[in-house]
Amino acid sequence: MQLQLPEPSADALSASRSLQALIADEIQRHSGWISFSRFMELALYAPGLGYYSGGAAKLGKDGDFTTAPEITPLFGQTLAQVVAAVLDQTDAQIIEFGAGTGKLAHDLLRELTTMGVHISAYGIVELSGELRERQQLTLIDFPQAVWLERMPEAFSGLIIGNEVLDAMPVHLVVKAQDGWKERGVGYENGKFVYQDRPCESWMVKQIPHPDILPPGYLTEVHPVATGFMKSVADALCAGYKHSGNGGALMMIDYGFPAHEYYLPQRNQGTLMCHYRHHAHPDPFYFPGLQDITAHVDFTAMARAGLETGLDLLAYMNQAAFLLSAGLGDVLLRTSPVESLHYLPQANAVQKLTSPAEMGELFKVLVMGKNIGLPDSIIRSDRSGRL
Structure with missing residues (x-):
């Protein structure tokens, strides 16, 4: 299929070709084959050349995609109502992974300050130098904001x-006539190509009922994201052991529980690429210039947290979470009579909560140690669906 997408600039094209050469060399050094996870890791995070580690704009009208905090400050203001209740049970600090332009951090800090909630530190772990610079400008008025190289061992x-797990590298597996294979990447005649090899048994273990899936079924498994969840859970458990105060994890992303993720009809997986606000399925298109994502298996994420010692506090779609957190009340801070200001915000609420937009596909997973959530959130919990 020939993609009809905007042409990159000469500098961008040069950077992409450098990354392609780096990946091709990696393939050659590994006997002509690397896992798709390794390809995705290099395409997104290779130092100086990967999509997130290079210098191109990622977010907003000049980037490739838009996130909820970019749509409206109502998102962060509403999250702050739950955040305030959680922080009251902890050492009153926040760490955000992959903070985008810093818009969510800005809106949270501003709202929490208005509420009189003290925050000792707002740490940001960010791999993109371009985004870190934007974050530092966005948060210039908030001295609590600090940038971290890694997650502390105890927290x-x-x-x-927010939209972090979907950008973590995934392995691809495909069911052949003679069993499951891992779909990796080779390099032939100057192009990246898919190549299948025998699959390690652990890759299929998180797929419910793999035997009933038809030949040709292609999907993703998520060891990097589950490893991340376990590392974060370790830090929260260590923080509780050290200080006696609780800790919590809130992940917001698009995805499904396992029994919906691995449906027979979802037979080509969920892998998707984003380039200049165009979505398409080809990860080999100008590596380094486009985002590559996969939907999140929230059952696997919850299981990783539980196995490491966290409690499953809540799971629900984004619409239910925001409405339970008071999105309607936050919207009504602007009078409907002031239509010039109210209508754009009402339209943003529609985008955040409509099942046809972000309301159903996006989910919120909250896990923690020695933490209680507001009753309004507990009443909307759907963790039984995991």
């Missing part, structure tokens, strides 16, 4: 990740 507070 009591709230950890937030």
